[in-house]
Amino acid sequence: xxxxxxxxxxxxxxxxxxxxxxxxxxxxxxxxxxxxxxxxxxxxxxxxxxxxxxxxxxxxxxxxxxxxxxxxxxxxxxxxxxxxxxxxxxxxxxxxxxxxxxxxxxxxxxxxxxxxxxxxxxxxxxxxxxxxxxxxxxxxxxxxxxxxxxxxxxxxxxxxxxxxxxxxxxxxxxxxxxxxxxxxxxxxxxxxxxxxxxxxxxxxxxxxxxxxxxxxxxxxxxxxxxxxxxxxxxxxxxxxxxxxxxxxxxxxxxxxxxxxxxxxxxxxxxxxxxxxxxxxxxxxxxxxxxxxxxxxxxxxxxxxxxxxxxxxxxxxxxxxxxxxxxxx
Amino acid sequence: xxxxxxxxxxxxxxxxxxxxxxxxxxxxxxxxxxxxxxxxxxxxxxxxxxxxxxxxxxxxxxxxxxxxxxxxxxxxxxxxxxxxxxxxxxxxxxxxxxxxxxxxxxxxxxxxxxxxxxxxxxxxxxxxxxxxxxxxxxxxx
Numbered sequence: 001x002x003x004x005x006x007x008x009x010x011x012x013x014x015x016x017x018x019x020x021x022x023x024x025x026x027x028x029x030x031x032x033x034x035x036x037x038x039x040x041x042x043x044x045x046x047x048x049x050x051x052x053x054x055x056x057x058x059x060x061x062x063x064x065x066x067x068x069x070x071x072x073x074x075x076x077x078x079x080x081x082x083x084x085x086x087x088x089x090x091x092x093x094x095x096x097x098x099x100x101x102x103x104x105x106x107x108x109x110x111x112x113x114x115x116x117x118x119x120x121x122x123x124x125x126x127x128x129x130x131x132x133x134x135x136x137x138x139x140x141x142x143x144x145x146x147x148x149x150x151x152x153x154x155x156x157x158x159x160x161x162x163x164x165x166x167x168x169x170x171x172x173x174x175x176x177x178x179x180x181x182x183x184x185x186x187x188x189x190x191x192x193x194x195x196x197x198x199x200x201x202x203x204x205x206x207x208x209x210x211x212x213x214x215x216x217x218x219x220x221x222x223x224x225x226x227x228x229x230x231x232x233x234x235x236x237x238x239x240x241x242x243x244x245x246x247x248x249x250x251x252x253x254x255x256x257x258x259x260x261x262x263x264x265x266x267x268x269x270x271x272x273x274x275x276x277x278x279x280x281x282x283x284x285x286x287x288x289x290x291x292x293x294x295x296x297x298x299x300x301x302x303x304x305x306x307x308x309x310x311x312x313x314x315x316x317x318x319x320x321x322x323x324x325x326x327x328x
Numbered sequence: 329x330x331x332x333x334x335x336x337x338x339x340x341x342x343x344x345x346x347x348x349x350x351x352x353x354x355x356x357x358x359x360x361x362x363x364x365x366x367x368x369x370x371x372x373x374x375x376x377x378x379x380x381x382x383x384x385x386x387x388x389x390x391x392x393x394x395x396x397x398x399x400x401x402x403x404x405x406x407x408x409x410x411x412x413x414x415x416x417x418x419x420x421x422x423x424x425x426x427x428x429x430x431x432x433x434x435x436x437x438x439x440x441x442x443x444x445x446x447x448x449x450x451x452x453x454x455x456x457x458x459x460x461x462x463x464x465x466x467x468x469x
Binding site: 140293303305 | 349352355356370371374375378379381382383384385386389391394416419420422423428429433434435436441
């Protein structure tokens with residue numbers, strides 16, 4: 001049932017330089033379009049979190065920290081001086097134990113709120129958008145989305161510009177300065193570390209295991225499976241139990257779907273928000289306008305060719321008219 | 329409008345909106361200059377980049393159809409070819425329901441960036457050479 005996710009690519013600086021010249025060729029060799037590659041019964045893999053089951057025990061947070069500890073950043077100190085003056089480092093290395101928010105050392109935390117007399121706990125991590133602006137707009141190719149629906153950031157490639165956080169509707173990725181590729185390029189002038197977030201334990205999943213947070217949950221809050229099936233399950237739960245759903249439409253659809261017994265508007269008003277503490281408001285598709293314009297880009301060469309043909313035809317007609325005129 | 333000016337305008341907007349895709353205008357304080365706030369708006373500059381790309385592609389197709397590849401010059405044809413191909417892959421990647429492997433995405437992004445920088449450098453070199461030629465004594469031209 002659970003679709004395997006390919007392991008992350010590992011890129012060294014040597015590979016970076018060697019392959020720069022080969023990128024044009026690579027452009028001709030794209031992987032398959034997802035729609036064509038997935039089995040008919042499948043689709044992207046999603047997780048459905050039934051918040052009515054979550055007791056906020058924190059087992060998912062604890063196991064996430066244990067399983068991913070070896071991937072946490074180990075920054076050089078002192079952190080590089082950044083230019084221009086006023087550019088600040090972001091350092092969480094002295095707050096590694098903080099599990100009250102998202103940090104480079106904590107990729108999952110639990111928000112809690114009391115709404116309509118009910119205590120609701122919400123495990124928060126990357127939403128794994130179906131059309132993620134972080135992966136689409138990363139200018140350096142460090143963030144990407146897999147056919148499986150997982151959105152990941154390659155820590156060996158990321159320069160820590162934090163654009164992914166700026167364009168993420170929930171500001172999920174978190175920056176740690178003093179680590180990563182930028183230290184070997186122009187550490188004072190460009191880059192500022194590496195961005196970290198949940199990648200749904202893609203290394204574990206590649207070996208046939210479940211994401212650690214799913215496996216560790218004593219309440220079986222999370223279900224994992226094809227998105228279309230889980231979306232249908234969420235709708236059925238909402239219909240039969242009178243609950244609410246978040247993630248089906250947000251930012252064009254996410255692969256993290258929440259079912260809640262209370263309205264998300266009320267949860268949004270009740271939860272603490274701020275840096276590393278994402279909201280629960282409804283979100284419009286942030287790539288919609290660009291994707292409408294994409295059709296103009298793809299059709300522009302046809303319009304140019306048509307314009308050239310029109311110009312040629314006009315010229316031929318004009319010369320014929322001129323010839324006809326000279327005969328008269 | 330003169331055809332060369334369409335190309336110049338498209339390339340100038342592509343250059344600015346392309347650089348704006350990197351987090352530099354905010355970091356280097358340009359976005360805080362009154363009237364330049366838009367340079368740090370990633371979604372706006374992304375749409376601007378697409379619009380200018382459409383203009384460039386329109387011009388390129390028209391030019392190639394009317395003048396043939398020789399009308400562009402071999403070096404520019406190659407550089408623009410790489411730029412357009414990698415840009416097209418990026419546009420496709422950004423559409424919903426289209427995904428490429430992380431390695432492909434990364435190589436395409438780097439190559440797009442490298443091609444853009446090469447075109448910028450080539451344009452500067454050509455400009456410098458033209459100026460030098462203009463300053464040279466007439467009998468050395």
